[in-house]
Amino acid sequence: MQPSGAWALKPLAEMSPTEFRDWQALLEERTGVVINEQRRAFLQTNLSARMRELDVADYSSYYRQVTDGPRGAVEWSTLLDRLTVQETRFFRHRPSFDVLQRYLRARLVTDEQAQPLALWSVGCSSGEEPYSMAICAAEVLRELESARQFGVTGTDISLSALSKAREAVYGARKLEQMDTDLCERYFVAQEDGRCKVVPDLAARVCVARLNVLELAKAPQAGMDVIFCQNLLIYFRRWRRREILNRLAERLAPGGMLVVGVGEVVGWQHPELEPVADERVLAFTRKG
Known part of the structure; x- marks a missing residue:
């Protein structure tokens, strides 16, 4: 007999303050993600669901299990999928994609080089963002009747999210914000x-x-466009700036970085200039 949904979502027990601090520290050390007091219930619920599957009774025992050598590494990977997969959809923040299309149009008209355009979605989750970026690029090339090639890279920490991105099959609700003609052309x-x-x-x-x-080990370099949206909110302020500095280094001259609105305040980089559009937080690299 399957447990009811309500039962499955009910935490096994309250986490002690010590257990909560241990899990907080582990997540931040390994992923940079900060679980604050407001997200404590989210952490408890997701840990409890996995612990029930494994028949582990308490948070401390499970903590020992996920930090125990190679076997722990496998379980950690499974748990991470539960804790990091975000709800997303195609063209989630429309102004970002408007800016992307405008940028690509200008770039293709003024740039005489023939090498493929390179775009990168950082924290791509189940693939909606990189495919949205690809649709934008394909539409601009179609409009300009350009034979220029392009490629989009999506990166994420979650293996199950990446598996969904590779499958590239989505429920109709994910496509709600897309124009009908785009749905017909690309799906x-x-x-x-x-x-x-x-x-x-x-x-x-x-x-x-x-x-x-x-990011220091990431092979991506000379990118024409980098999207990093709905990711930085989970990190401490100093870490957000560190991530953005790394991404700025990966941009080609003239390349554009798009960040989620409100995810970072007061960040500047000597090589970047803000994009003049109050609906988005975006920068272009000088040169």
């Missing part, structure tokens, strides 16, 4: 009512695992 309806990204567009998008605390 194929499936028998179960979901929609699959067309092969030509899917071939332009690749996804890979990356912990943003390890």
Whole structure:
């Protein structure tokens, strides 16, 4: 017999202050993500759900399990998927994609180089953002009748989210903010009512695992566009600036960085200039 949804979501017990601090420290040390007091219930619920599956009775025992060598590393990866997958959809913040299309249009008109455009979605979750970026690029190239190539890279820490991104099949609700003609051009309806990204567009998008605390090791460089939205809110202020500084270094001259509105305040970089659009937080690299 399956437990009811309400039972499954009920935490096993209250976390002690010590247990909560231990889990907070582990998450921040390994991912940079800060779980504050307001998100304590979220942490308890997700830990409890996994602990029930494993028949582990208390938070301290489970903590020991996920920090126990190679076996712990496997369990940590499973748990991380529960704690980091974010709800998202196509064209989630429309002004960001308006700015992207405007930028790509200007870039293609003035840039005589022929190398493919390189775009990067940092914290891509289940793929809605990188595919939205790819649709923008494809639309601009179509409009300008340009033969220029492009590629979009999506990176995330969650293996299950990346698996969904590779599958590229989405429920109709995820496409609600898209124009009908774009849905028809870039998706194929499936028998179960979901929609699959067309092969030509899917071939332009690749996804890979990356912990943003390890950006220094990331192979991406000379990027024309970087999106980093709805990710920095989970980090401490100093860490947000550190991440943005790393991303700024990965931009090509003239490249654009788009950040979630309100996710960072007062950050500046000597090589970057703000984009003059009050609806977005975006910067272009000088040169």
